[in-house]
Amino acid sequence: MNALSRLEPRFRILLGLAILMAALPLVIDNAFYLRIAALVYIFALATLGLNLLMGFAGLVSLGHAGFVGIGAYTMAVGPTHLGWSSWTALVAGPALAGALAWLVGRPILKLRGHYFAVATLGLGLLISMVLNNETAWTGGPDGMTVPRLSAFGWTLRGATPWYWTSAGVLLIGAWVATNLIGSPTGRALRAIHDSDTGAGVLGVNVAQYKLAVFVLSAVFAAIAGAMLALFHGHITPESAGFMRSVEFATMAVLGGLGSILGSVVGTAILVILPQALVVFHEYEHVLLGLLMMVFMIFLRAGIVPSIMTRLGRSEL
Amino acid sequence: MTSAIQFTFSGLTMGAIYALVAIGFVLIYNASSVVNFAQGEFVMLGGMLAVTFVGLGLPLPLACLASIALTTLVGLLLYLLAIRPAGDASVVSLIIITIGASIFIRGVAGVLLGKGIHQMPDFLTWQGLNIAGASLGSQSLLVLIGTSAIVLALWFFLARTLLGKAIVATASDRLGAQLAGISTSLVIALCFVVSAAIGAIGGLLITPIGLTSYDFGAALAVKGFTAAVLGGLGNPLGAIVGGLTLGLLEAWSAGYISSLYKDAIAFIVLLAVLVLMPNGLMGRSSVERV
């Protein structure tokens, strides 16, 4: 019996992703491209979290970079001002983000559609304002240096170690997400996406599930933020800003909401495209905006779902 | 006392501009369910194009008219080339399209009109009012008067003209309007055109006060959207209330509490309002069919 066919389609994607991640360094030997790949994986984790929120629970968030910023700045503020070890900060950041999401989530998740979007917008802006203004703690607009992660004399630095670290973390995140989607919770989320009221009538505890996915997406974002801070060695408030939130939302939608592979593809496009468009100098933004519009008009379900429909498959 | 009046003048001026942007959002949203994040770019184009035309030698009134005309054309093209082809795309996809459009427009403006900061002289040479020690510049007064005029004109248009009523009809029940023979496509195109024109006029009014540059529209779109949602996304009146409220909140927070956190305080109040009034200040609660 073919072991592969026993795996559910969802998990086949994970396997495919893992194989791709393992194979990529064999094709790329340039340290710069490996770093770009690592950056894609790091951002993809945050996008994945946002995808769970937007794609499965149907809640549009325009402030997700705020949680990324919390995870990132904890890695700087913790060791620098509070004397924490980087490992403590690595746990504290996501915990803090999750706690904030839980606290703020309960009131704002009662809001619908665009009202929820504006509430998340406000939340994201609030976080980035605090990060920008409290210069004594955060270094202000110029940001802070982030001490590197080390254990037993070994420090995490360099293109190749970061490639494997970020790939591994993303894979774990994708595995968690895949499990979630297939579970009763996942089905409940999809019911909520289709209709809040309908799901409620069927006995789904709408508020509780929404809160759970909101907190989970915040934790994913914060972990991504922590990795981002360690990867760059420096963090500025832009990482938590509105433009960054918009980028994450775009990555999620472009790749395909509701598709895990889509999150990775969407992130890859939005990270690699500016690098590739740099040759066009002045016209970089013109082309970026144009491509965004063209992609969304012609592949309006997102890249991966659109390709899948064409190939005749359904679930991803 | 002087301070209170000064804060209010400042708040009303900025609030009026937010209101104009918010009206643009609401008009388009009600007819088509599209949240047009390129709304801020219409304001930017209004100011930047006028500055460019003046720089090319046109007299100010002509430059302003040309700027409004061109911006309106951009709004129409946005609908025809980016929104209509998207057809039945989801709400989120449409948001991404309009964000892509705003990046595109900003990029083109940066290339064609330059990346510098520009100013326009006040329309009137008159100093402005001084009430109890608080100054209200002539341009600020023009902003307030101009906004009121636009609001009145819009009300007249929507309530008394056939085209306006077609817009209202489509906004309240698209299928019903179609059955009555109203072309949805035409109505939505009209909304884009009107929103672009309103945005451009707002840009013209605010540039003498707040200067203008090719990326001026981005921050404004966020504030305008916030104001529109605060007002309830239901009708232009809500947009006006939302815009003025946001402007006043910012000014009073800056003046009375902390200028460093004025935007933060405005947003906290916004969040509180949304939590207490989930349909915005003036929205009606919606019925969800399952």
Place this chain on the structure above:
Amino acid sequence: MKLLKIALTSAVRIAFVTACVSPLTALADITIGSVLSLTGPAGFLGVPEKRTLDIYVDRINAAGGVLGQKIKLITYDDGSKADQARTYATRLVEDDRVVAMVGGSATGTSMAMLPVFEETKTPFISISGGAQIIDPVRKYVFKPPQTDIMACQKVFEDMRKRNITRIAMLYGTDGFGMAMRNACLAWQERSGIKIEHEESYGPSDADVTPQLSNIRKLTSIQAVLSPGIGQGPAIVTRNFRQVGMTVPLYLSHGAATNGFIGLAGAAANGVRLPGPALLVAESLPDSDPQKKVVLEYKNVYEAAAKEPVSAFGGYAHDGLLLLVDAIRRAGSTDRDKIRDEIEKTRGFMSTVGEINMSPTDHLGITLSAFRMLEIKDGKWHLAE
């Protein structure tokens, strides 16, 4: 539909390949990298900087290049984002294999990039203000432009001369404004100045009358200092006159451009700020050691770019010429040799003053490099 997708993918692939192929043709040239903020909030810093670099690289190449080779300049736009800057810095070092870098329009982007250059032992001449870039001294990082601390010192010095000791500060919450605000807060005691009240404004705010109204209420305030960049200083200046404030207004060198006077109009008259000699090039006395350099840069830039000079373009000019001079003295494109020569620079006259580097000083200039300028009749004048 499929055709469109193929076309799109091909376009991206072609662009990528083109981006990768270009360094191959650079083997015969000296490749210098630059990461500047050409778009975003710091855009108006980066644009004159890029123009200056382009103009001067062309001039140097037309005159025969450096060590018989042409300079190849690779510029990237970091969009005023620090982490983008870092990615491009990595690209310059690992992909484009630059010999050295002149750039970093803002302190934030410079700070984010410098670990890359330190670790890869590539000389980096930063052209932004932050003192923390060269304090502590880092082996491969140099930064000629004046720091915020110097700007504060200069302003406070002038205030003392006018018997002003109690001031209010209205700062922009962008990187420039906040850095200078922090520097001034730290230096006030040493200079005998007391900042009695603070207000702030956001970089995209269009009106600061509430903040000025609060300052006007305080009768003990003798002057207002407003650090900021972009449109902020112009709006502050205009509102200042509009609400009828009569105390002296000092701005920071973020407004040290002719564009500022255009934006602020008649309101700018009477405003003082610390600025480079560049802005008063013609009215410098002939005995002034900087006159030749600044006048030449002003003429060259204004002829080629067809717009007035700004301090920031001057920083780029200084950084590039400093680097080229060091390469010539080193007689090679070895990065360590170039670094050593930069550090040995003595008596190098630039738009920011005379540069003298040393192993313990990678800033190179003194306070005299800043001049106190005042705007009169819509033009810059020396106020000292």
